[in-house]
Amino acid sequence: MRLKVVGPGDGSGQIDPSESAPLLGLVLSASSGWRDPLGLGRMGCCTGRCTLIFLCTLQLLAALERQVFDFLGYQWAPILANFLHIIIVILGLFGTIQYRPRYIVVYAIWTAIWVTWNIFIICFYLEVGGLSKDSELLTFNISQHQSWWSENGPGCIRKEASMAGIKGLDSHSYISVIGCALEYQYIEVMHSSVQILVALVGFVYACYVVSVFTEEEDSFDFIGGFDPFPLYHVNEKPTNLLCKQTYLPA
Numbered sequence: 001m002r003l004k005v006v007g008p009g010d011g012s013g014q015i016d017p018s019e020s021a022p023l024l025g026l027v028l029s030a031s032s033g034w035r036d037p038l039g040l041g042r043m044g045c046c047t048g049r050c051t052l053i054f055l056c057t058l059q060l061l062a063a064l065e066r067q068v069f070d071f072l073g074y075q076w077a078p079i080l081a082n083f084l085h086i087i088i089v090i091l092g093l094f095g096t097i098q099y100r101p102r103y104i105v106v107y108a109i110w111t112a113i114w115v116t117w118n119i120f121i122i123c124f125y126l127e128v129g130g131l132s133k134d135s136e137l138l139t140f141n142i143s144q145h146q147s148w149w150s151e152n153g154p155g156c157i158r159k160e161a162s163m164a165g166i167k168g169l170d171s172h173s174y175i176s177v178i179g180c181a182l183e184y185q186y187i188e189v190m191h192s193s194v195q196i197l198v199a200l201v202g203f204v205y206a207c208y209v210v211s212v213f214t215e216e217e218d219s220f221d222f223i224g225g226f227d228p229f230p231l232y233h234v235n236e237k238p239t240n241l242l243c244k245q246t247y248l249p250a
Helices: 021-032 048-073 074-099 101-125 184-223
Strands: 003-006 012-015 159-164 173-178 245-247
Touching: 048 074, 048 184, 074 101, 074 184, 101 184
Parallel strands: none
Antiparallel strands: 003 012, 003 245, 159 173
16 A cells, blocks of 8 residues: 655655554644544554553552551651652653653652652661661651551561559550561561662653653654644645645555
């Protein structure tokens, strides 16, 4: 199948769609206002764009899972960070699906911040740099709660002993946790490590997708591929090239 365009004064030209399917979609878009619904002129599936959509979805699920356990442990600082992370990931997912590179740039910047935050969480639970996992830093000194995993980790057995007989502490109880197969700080470190790994991969793919979107916009704008209205108006300049005959023989 061949597309033939004939114009006065400049001979004729031929375009082979089998060699350049994106160019065919853009020529039809420029000449008749066709919006290229199949995305011939844009990045198709099974590319960096699809991978970024998958990574954003994975990040969203991981953040929701982490948010649940932070709520159970009353970890207010991680709760706020997770909430902001969920919003930015949704924004990045929307930008990737709707071809909005500016939203993806915001997502890429946030992934760098998110990696820094999770490095801080790892240092906090491993008590690096003078930090202490027993401090109330993550709860804003509002409560003395620790990670939910500190009492509900794999294999942990929670025992309560009343403190009767101690003046002023009759209504309190002493809680001891024994038999944990894995200490809670290592569970939190594993969570943060997974977040860092996915965020780094997402940052790389976000930069790649933004570069591809930008290159496509720069290279296709000159024929009106992304414009909401056709670039050429034959009634305004009758002396210009007019499309006399366009046919697609079988």
